[in-house]
Amino acid sequence: MKRILFTLSISLFFILGKGQDVPSYYVSTDGKGGAVLKSALHDIITSHEKIYYGNLWAMYESTDFIEGTKNSAGHYRVFDYYSNNIHYFNGDGTTVSGMDREHAVPQSWWGNDNNLDVRSDLFHVMPSDSKSNSAKSNYPPGVVKGTTSFSNPRMKTGKDSTGKMVFEPTDDYKGDFARMYFYIATCYPDIWQTGTNYAMQSEAYPTLKPWIVDMLLQWHRQDPVSEWEMKRQERVARFQHNRNPFIDYPEFAEHIWGNKKTSPFSLSSATLQSLNTDTYQYGSVFYSTFLGDRAGFTTKNVKGSYTVWKNDATYGWKATAYISGSNKAAESWLISPAIELPTEYAVVAFDHALNKGTADGVSLHISTDKTNWTELKVPTWPAGSNWTFLFSGDIDLQDFLGQTVYFGFRYVSTTSNAPTWEVKNFTVFGGGKRTVPTGIEEVKIEKQKVNNDGDVYDMMGRRVISLSPGNIYIKNGKKIIYK
Secondary structure, three states, rough: OOHHHHHOOHHHHHHHOOOHHHHHHHHOOOOOHHHHHHHHHHHHHHHOOOOOOOHHHHHHHHEEOOOOOOOOOOOEEEOHHHHHOOEOOOOEEEEEEEEEEEEEOOHHOOOOOOHHHHHHHOOOOEEEHHHHHHHHOOOOOEEEEEEOEEEEEEEEEOOOOOEEEEEOOHHHHHHHHHHHHHHHHHHEEEEOOOOOOOOOOOOOOOOOOHHHHHHHHHHHHHOOOHHHHHHHHHHHHHHOOOOOHHHOOOOOHHHHHHOOOOOOOOOOOOOOOOOOOOOOOEEEEEEOOOOOOOOEEEEEEEEEEOOOOOOOOOOEEEEEEEEEEEEEEEEEEEEOOEEEOOEEEEEEEEEEEEEOOOOOOOOEEEEEEOOOOOOEEEOOOOOOOOOOOOEOOEEHHHHHHHEEEEEEEEEEEEOOOEEEEEEEEEEEEEEEEEOOOOOOOEEEEEEEEEEOOOOOOOOOOEOOOOOOOOEEEEEOEEEEEOO
16 A cells, blocks of 8 residues: 655654654543543553563663662662662672562552563562562552551551551652552553452553542642653663653543543643753663564674574574584674764663574674774673573663764674574663754655555554554654654
């Protein structure tokens, strides 16, 4: 089918979080209110990447660190909603001693079903001091009126005015927890068990029980969205590929549960909460799943004439020199297009699997000219004995901030070691002052044939099969409006 694609020639930074890109994510909510609005948001956010529960600590090193707090070992301090005790990450994705993975909305409320996505949803599962986690138990949020049973500078537990045991965060984080609850109630409306003190019930609307709605709305209003929430949102979006609508547009809560639930939500009139401005950017600089998508990467053989790197719709970029039943000696590179790094903070990360050999000959490099290459230290490597994908961990790009760079995946094999290396979900992420224009420089109309070849993505970086007129997509590294 022929369609007209309006190509917007702009600097395509931050597909997952750039302020002017976010509204298109919520375009289907415009003009809706109450239960209909909640249903529209559910349809948007429920389709997301499921995080493996065992990988949460590796994720936390990318989502819950406090910038500017590295210790002598080069590891960041952990941000903790539940305690001001000081803990540092280990730098290798392992559990931090004295900390747990705490669910803002308790697991018992959905029957402790480990198969549900909510169990590892990063928008409410966060690092917590172990003692605080134990004290919080499965209590609902509330205001402690009676004797305090546990207290520290960031939370306390005790009975509320009805005699029910509750967990009360400090005033600075009450809005944060309200927005977590709004998100969970919207994303997972039908998983809840029956319990007197459980704040959720299985139903499309309102999901939140009446006795907790007014309090959460009060917390939401009195403690507005913070810079920390916005930063953590962009970090989480890297992995889950969805967002918390109540951080982006706090008005959603009012139009679903609050004093505007009978009024339609207007996307054009709403105020987007974003770190991204004309002079500052924070989010994903470059992202590709690599699944059937070359993403502008090219291959270069240095030794041997074999086709080592191939792009695969299931496994991403795949390298092997096991050819025609035997190991071959080869050297081949997979090289990225030019990527401009932010000025203050930048990391690169990916998922990879390795099998049928060791990692002795595989590595990641960076260059400013594609001639002189510097090897980057990859924190986590697969064992080389199975097809399980592992998160590489964030690789610090401190020495290259503000520069235009290229990344090179190097594969070197011998007749005794020719493993298969698979790479997907490649991300460059960071923040800093903008060094390029952010507005539309040129608009031109191109007639292109759009087919289901896997090269069109939505603004969250997800491959799109069926396009909807009027929406914005990514094709060949450019924004398009599908008409």
